Amino acid sequence: xxxxxxxxxxxxxxxxxxxxxxxxxxxxxxxxxxxxxxxxxxxxxxxxxxxxxxxxxxxxxxxxxxxxxxxxxxxxxxxxxxxxxxxxxxxxxxxxxxxxxxxxxxxxxxxxxxxxxxxxxxxxxxxxxxxxxxxxxxxxxxxxxxxxxxxxxxxxxxxxxxxxxxxxxxxxxxxxxxxxxxxxxxxxxxxxxxxxxxxxxxxxxxxxxxxxxxxxxxxxxxxxxxxxxxxxxxxxxxxxxxxxxxxxxxxxxxxxxxxxxxxxxxxxxxxxxxxxxxxxxxxxxxxxxxxxxxxxxxxxxxxxxxxxxxxxxxxxxxxxxxxxxxxxxxxxxxxxxxxxxxxxxxxxxxxxxxxxxxxxxxxxxxxxxxxxxxx
Amino acid sequence: xxxxxxxxxxxxxxxxxxxxxxxxxxxxxxxxxxxxxxxxxxxxxxxxxxxxxxxxxxxxxxxxxxxxxxxxxxxxxxxxxxxxxxxxxxxxxxxxxxxxxxxxxxxxxxxxxxxxxxxxxxxxxxxxxxxxxxxxxxxxxxxxxxxxxxxxxxxxxxxxxxxxxxxxxxxxxxxxxxxxxxxxxxxxxxxxxxxxxxxxxxxxxxxxxxxxxxxxxxxxxxxxxxxxxx
Numbered sequence: 001x002x003x004x005x006x007x008x009x010x011x012x013x014x015x016x017x018x019x020x021x022x023x024x025x026x027x028x029x030x031x032x033x034x035x036x037x038x039x040x041x042x043x044x045x046x047x048x049x050x051x052x053x054x055x056x057x058x059x060x061x062x063x064x065x066x067x068x069x070x071x072x073x074x075x076x077x078x079x080x081x082x083x084x085x086x087x088x089x090x091x092x093x094x095x096x097x098x099x100x101x102x103x104x105x106x107x108x109x110x111x112x113x114x115x116x117x118x119x120x121x122x123x124x125x126x127x128x129x130x131x132x133x134x135x136x137x138x139x140x141x142x143x144x145x146x147x148x149x150x151x152x153x154x155x156x157x158x159x160x161x162x163x164x165x166x167x168x169x170x171x172x173x174x175x176x177x178x179x180x181x182x183x184x185x186x187x188x189x190x191x192x193x194x195x196x197x198x199x200x201x202x203x204x205x206x207x208x209x210x211x212x213x214x215x216x217x218x219x220x221x222x223x224x225x226x227x228x229x230x231x232x233x234x235x236x237x238x239x240x241x242x243x244x245x246x247x248x249x250x251x252x253x254x255x256x257x258x259x260x261x262x263x264x265x266x267x268x269x270x271x272x273x274x275x276x277x278x279x280x281x282x283x284x285x286x287x288x289x290x291x292x293x294x295x296x297x298x299x300x301x302x303x304x305x306x307x308x309x310x311x312x313x314x315x316x317x318x319x320x321x322x323x324x325x326x327x328x329x330x331x332x333x334x335x336x337x338x339x340x341x342x343x344x345x346x347x348x349x350x351x352x353x354x355x356x357x358x359x360x361x362x363x364x365x366x367x368x369x370x371x372x373x374x375x
Numbered sequence: 376x377x378x379x380x381x382x383x384x385x386x387x388x389x390x391x392x393x394x395x396x397x398x399x400x401x402x403x404x405x406x407x408x409x410x411x412x413x414x415x416x417x418x419x420x421x422x423x424x425x426x427x428x429x430x431x432x433x434x435x436x437x438x439x440x441x442x443x444x445x446x447x448x449x450x451x452x453x454x455x456x457x458x459x460x461x462x463x464x465x466x467x468x469x470x471x472x473x474x475x476x477x478x479x480x481x482x483x484x485x486x487x488x489x490x491x492x493x494x495x496x497x498x499x500x501x502x503x504x505x506x507x508x509x510x511x512x513x514x515x516x517x518x519x520x521x522x523x524x525x526x527x528x529x530x531x532x533x534x535x536x537x538x539x540x541x542x543x544x545x546x547x548x549x550x551x552x553x554x555x556x557x558x559x560x561x562x563x564x565x566x567x568x569x570x571x572x573x574x575x576x577x578x579x580x581x582x583x584x585x586x587x588x589x590x591x592x593x594x595x596x597x598x599x600x601x602x603x604x605x
Contacts, residue, residue, distance in 0.1 A: 219542065219543060219545065219546040220545075220546045230531055230532070230551075233531075233532065239428040239429065240428045241434060241435075242428070242432055242434055242435035242438075243426075243428040243429075243430070243431045243432060243433070243434060243435070244419055244422060244431065244433045244434030244435075244437075245422070245428055245431075246419055246421060248421050259428075262419070263419060263421070267552065269551075270550065270551035270552040270555055271551070271552075272531075272551075296550075296552060299550045299551070299552060300549040300550045301549055301550065301553075302550075302552075305552050305553070305556075311417070311418070312417065312418075312556065312559060313552065313556055324556065324559050324560035324562075324563065325417075325418070325559075325563075327560075327563070328560065328562065328563025328566065329563075331563055331567055332563060332566045332567055332570065335567050335570050335571060336570055339570055339571065339574045342490075342574070342578070343574070343578070345492060346492065346578060346581070346582065349492040350492060350582050353494065353582060354581075354582060357582075357583075357584045360382055360383065
């Protein structure tokens with residue numbers, strides 16, 4: 001176990017980073033946290049003086065794409081800082097230990113840093129069949145999670161799996177895959193996405209390190225600074241949306257022109273994420289920039305909101321192709337036919353009443369032309 | 376003999392006060408505008424000309440009209456709720472709730488008369504008949520649903536305090552996409568409601584001859600003198 005008493009700055013120096021590189025990293029961190037320039041000092045100070053907290057990274061039902069994303073954060077220090085320099089005491093993908101040795105390392109960390117370590121969870125937890133669908137070292141995911149969360153200073157849920165259950169929780173959810181904030185009675189920072197953006201993950205951890213507390217969260221437990229706006233709001237194709245210029249087929253003139261992908265099922269308008277701001281792979285691109293609509297991978301239950309190439313999702317219970325409009329149109333047509341039938345029936349069944357009403361009608365006398373108006 | 380019974384004297388009754396009529400027609404306008412713009416937002420048509428994006432703003436304009444009309448719709452609706460407490464007896468909030476045995480009987484009676492087309496036996500009130508009252512009560516909930524889901528979606532793109540007040544809906548539904556789906560699906564409630572509503576007004580006017588259709592313009596309905604005591 002690396003000594004967690006050291007600061008990040010000390011550790012970086014040992015790795016051969018220069019002061020300049022360290023300050024650049026601090027500036028990037030401050031910028032991605034949305035801090036003003038004068039607050040960079042606070043970041044530098046935190047990384048210089050605060051001892052690095054131990055980090056435990058648990059993997060449950062997932063594909064490791066979150067880890068893969070994380071180690072590709074755009075600033076080179078980040079991977080080193082968070083995966084190597086910061087005491088990452090347990091992470092199945094990257095740790096050197098294996099087998100009993102690894103399990104012992106986890107147990108030791110939980111014990112030695114009780115109440116101090118940060119718990120990062122990747123993947124959902126199956127609750128079906130008493131949790132047998134995911135076991136590690138002979139213990140169920142749910143048992144490991146509950147034990148590890150007990151003494152954690154903060155819990156972060158990486159990705160759509162840990163935040164919402166992702167594809168395992170898609171209908172019919174055979175393993176009872178459950179997001180971790182539904183299992184723990186404490187605040188969990190949800191960092192959804194399949195995977196989340198590396199720089200966002202880096203910034204969330206940095207926020208906890210710099211300020212010693214969790215970032216501000218919205219109603220779904222997501223950090224407001226990265227999930228406060230829709231992909232749509234900062235999309236570079238947004239002018240085409242407002243102008244009503246939509247791609248109608250992936251090979252049409254408008255697709256070549258780079259028009260809005262709304263009609264192709266783009267989920268940008270209903271997806272909260274930072275893709276169109278930070279973009280991916282060091283700011284190279286993001287799905288919409290590459291010509292494909294957003295599939296809403298950072299939204300709850302996005303797998304069940306298909307088809308991805310259709311703006312409106314299919315309506316539950318009416319087959320994959322039927323949208324609310326198909327159902328509504330059938331309903332409206334049915335009612336129109338019913339109303340017409342009723343009108344016909346009225347004239348038959350109520351004919352005596354209608355005739356009666358007519359009989360009641362008084363014949364109004366026309367003003368007589370014969371009578372002379374007396375002066 | 377039928378003829379002996381048939382001649383009745385009718386009296387004019389001022390049923391719908393001006394604020395109620397004003398609410399009704401403003402609501403009609405809002406629902407039409409919201410329905411059409413909402414449909415276009417959900418399914419924008421493809422336009423053939425290809426100017427540059429900066430040369431036009433039609434989709435933005437349609438959305439703007441939808442949002443503005445949403446505000447008008449909401450405040451008009453809130454006004455109607457207020458009028459349910461200060462308006463005349465036909466506009467009162469309790470006209471929409473079948474709270475007594477007699478009201479439930481009336482509701483059943485209206486179903487018999489309207490749907491099964493039997494003859495009127497009991498007495499059907501001159502304001503909203505009890506079935507209509509209950510259906511309007513349901514529409515009020517749908518109005519509220521549309522307003523809340525609409526403003527919840529709006530909260531993602533606006534700092535409006537009404538939007539913020541409705542933002543809690545999004546996590547309850549599980550995301551903007553689901554809220555939008557339901558907001559869109561409810562459009563069809565209005566379509567079905569309008570079909571049935573307009574038809575039944577015409578039907579009652581045609582069968583009863585009591586001025587049901589014109590009452591929403593002038594406020595007057597006609598009632599048999601011998602039944603007015605009730």
